Amino acid sequence: MRNIKLRAGVFVAPFHPLDESPSLALERDLDLAEYAETIGLEEFWYGEHHSGGFEISPSPELMIAAAAQRTKRIKLGTGVVSLPYHNPLMTANRIAQIDQLSFGRVIFGAGPGLLVSDAHMLALDARDSREKLDSGLSVITRLLRGEWVTERYEGWYDLRDAHCQVLPYQSDIEVCVASTFSPNGGTLAAKYRAGMLCLASTIHGGFDALTTNWKIACEAANREGRTMNPAGIRCATDIHIAETRDKAIDQVRHGYERYLDYIRNQSEHLKDSPAHKTLDELIETKEVVVGTPDDAIEQVRRLEAKVPDFGCLLVLDKNWADTADKKRSLEMLARYVLPAINGDNRLRQESFDWARANREGFVDIVQSATKKAFEKHAASAPADLAAATARR
DSSP: OOSSOOOOEEEOOOOOOTTTTTTHHHHHHHHHHHHHHHHTTOOOEEOOOOSSSSOSSSOOHHHHHHHHOOOSEEEEEESSSSSSSSSSHHHHHHHHHHHHHHTTTTTEEEESSSSHHHHTTOOGGGGGHHHHHHHHHHHHHHHHHHHOOEEETTEEEEEEEEEEEEOOSSOEEEEEEEEESSSSSHHHHHHTTOEEEEESSSTTHHHHHHHHHHHHHHHHHTTTTTOOGGGGEEEEEEEEEOOSSHHHHHHHHHHHHHHHHHHHHHHHSSTOGGGGOOOHHHHHTTTTEEHHHHHHHHHHHHHHHHHHTEEEEOOOOOOOHHHHHHHHHHHHIIIIHHHHHHHHTHHHHHHHHHHTHHHHHHHHHHHHHHOOOOOHHHHHHHHHHHHHHHHO
């Protein structure tokens, strides 16, 4: 039994092939957030990318602002704001504003920026990004708490009496730090009392790093007399499920090949690039789940072995499947996978088994009651008949 109920959500980078209308693609990304809310998912994340052609959302804040107008309950996360690309004051103000617009449903996810091509366009050295992430988080978290900041970072920002004139709707907005392979994510999560957004949870190298980075975060927090809360850990992975494995594979094979065009374009020249992996290889090594609800349950159990009671399972949406099949997969996740993980039907099963174990006795009582009713009726029938005859 889990000590913390597992939540589920969707992480949208997004990935969209080059031959699609970007307007309609972004519209589907917003529609999916609406659908996720209707089936009870609890989080929806939008990414930030500026180059490469496929990942076409440059502003998670704009996506959240639009999604907030279409939804009422679901939490909306920036997945992530690439802090080195932005002035910290401007970032803090945008986060505060969308939290107000959503009535307190924003999760502030931050990272160093994934694509070197994005940093190149800004004439930034991507090798400095992790250091900048730390500095940016330091400033932004203070600003979101209502502090005034005067601070300079040579070549990046020069803040003088900087402050947010409107704070977030939430008094303590949740912060989440991107964590993949390096220890940086765990270190910063502990430093800023933040959650961890584990975007490489099941891929080669990232799966093993889960244990290491969680341990780093816990040890760093312990040194300050605190404990890390696993409810703040998000594990993101590819999951597509259907009634059978063959059906699930048929639904995603073509979309996976189109997605692979983007990965090949980025890194095919590298010997160990995922561009060289087939869908079947990824399924075999459990880097992705394309199968049945039972396969998804098994994957969650593997993640729980790495980070017990991790808080949220995020389905990476890479547009491998058509929209209808994708929605059906998410519905099956909510309908079958989460209840199995969280034990939602435990008492129902116990009641079912109890009723079966005692059915003979219960049936005997019903039969005895029925027999008693017939006997009572039979005993009173002659008197009723005599009374009717006398009235005539």
